Amino acid sequence: MDKTLVCKDCGSEFIFSEQEQAFYAEKGFQNEPARCLPCRKARKQQSGNRGNAGRSGGDRQYYTVNCSSCGAETQVPFKPTGVRPVYCRDCYTNSR
Known part of the structure; x- marks a missing residue:
């Protein structure tokens, strides 16, 4: 059954679908997502800009x-x- 969760960043409600729950269980994740999809994407993009210059194609020191x-x-x-x-x-x- 789908669950309605509240995003800890923006406070909006989002659906944690039955398929997503099965995926989380298959991967062995212990916690439900704390952020909605747009906030997860924004956070991932921010963290990608900090330390993964080689992977994200950012500025790299030579x-x-x-x-x-x-x-x-x-x-x-x-x-x-x-x-x-x-x-x-x-x-x-x-x-x-």
Whole structure:
């Protein structure tokens, strides 16, 4: 049976359908959703903008280094520590 819940962000009522309840049970979720769909989407978008720059396509910091194999200048999306070699795209592809 469908349940009517109240969104903790906007205070509006929303339906927690029987199908959604079955999905939550299948996934092993212990709690019912606390937010309506629009608030869940807005919250997900906000959290995506904070720390998932690589996944969301946001601004990502690149570091300029010299390739350990050919010596060409390249940029990498991580800060090299100097412990492991860093390769340009071509050398990395060829080494695989």
